[in-house]
Amino acid sequence: MDVIGGKWAFLVLRELFCGTKRFGELQRHIPAISPRALTSTLRHLEEKGVLERRVYPTVPVTVEYTLTPKGHDLHPIIHQMKVWAARWT
Template identity: 50%
Template sequence: MENYVSSHSSSDNGSSSICEVLQILGAKWSFLVLNELLSGPQRFNQLQRNVAVIKTQSLTDTLRHLEQKGLVLRQVFPTVPVTVEYSLTEKGSDFQTALKEMEKWVQKWGNSEQGNIKTSISS
């Protein structure tokens, strides 16, 4: 199956673009973290409260990954204790358009049983 996916994605430009997006975003919780940071910079504990479904280590890993990929900026302030704040870079903020489109899709198709019923009734 893996060979099929890689050979298929290299011949199909749309698939390779999607694979590239998934490699950049990578971490399981990336979309949720990016969406939360769209509201503005947040400290780790604040972010953790706002995305309570994510365990501490997973949030740490996700933030590191997004920082490494250039979507999240980690700023350390020399206070006592040290303050760390996370915000979106220009690259991360630019992902807002894709998130909004995903939200539209979920509103239309999120509950597939109801979506199919609505489609059948309106046809």
């Protein structure tokens, strides 16, 4: 739970399960999240080895986030949690 227990981690992971995203894309798909909270969540997930941050030397700099194999392994777990919640709420 330390890895995915943050307030925004589930939503960020949901977006990244669909593929690689840039910061702005994540922010558009999760409109309630502040840039500071998104940055904090991305850093936390990167530190835990769930996602990878790639920086491209363009002007302006392009940064993409993608799930690592460890992050992809969370998909069935989160899916089962969603099924459980639908059944019991």
